[in-house]
Amino acid sequence: MKHQVITKWKGNMAFESSNPSGHSLTIDAGPDDGGEGSGFRPKALMLSGLAGCSGIDVAAMIKKMRLEVDNFTIEIDAELTEEHPKYYHTVTVDYVFTGSNLDEKKLQRAVDLSVEKYCGVMEMFRRFAKLDIKTTFIKG
Structure with missing residues (x-):
């Protein structure tokens, strides 16, 4: 393609x-x-692409597994190198789920599948950056 x-x-x-x-x-x-x-900004767009790619994966699995989630956000913090050409060398991706009836095990599985198997943008980032993946569950 x-x-x-x-x-x-x-x-x-x-x-x-x-x-x-x-x-x-x-x-x-x-x-x-x-x-x-x-x-x-061009570099920040790359981070939006990463969040969007993985987010679509996770949203599809939330729908397929019929999970209850009130709110789902992906927060990314990235550090640029000091020298030119500046690129992201460390990227932290935090998947934040809010809800009163979260199935944490299934949601974590959805995140893991996106990170490890489905998200092509995640794989591209893996080629040049250290990735730190986190999942946060907020009852509410």
Whole structure:
């Protein structure tokens, strides 16, 4: 399978990038880097891609297993290298589930399957970063 993304310069430091879904988004540098901050930062978009990829896996398993979850968020903290080219060398991914009737064992299994088997973006990150995976359950 092949994907094509077309990214068009919109002036200054801003770009519009298409997606195979037919949607597009704006990428821009922050004011410190000569941009206007009117869009997503490229490196942070990689983290959103990681969360989205794994999140879709977990959401599909929540649905398939008919699990009760009131809220599900993925919190990612990542550290960049000091030297150029700067890249994420350490990435912490915390899967946070909130609910009054959480099946922690099944939810952990869903996270593990995404992390270890299904999420292609996770596999790409594994090639250049140390990953720390956490799961948090909040009764409420």
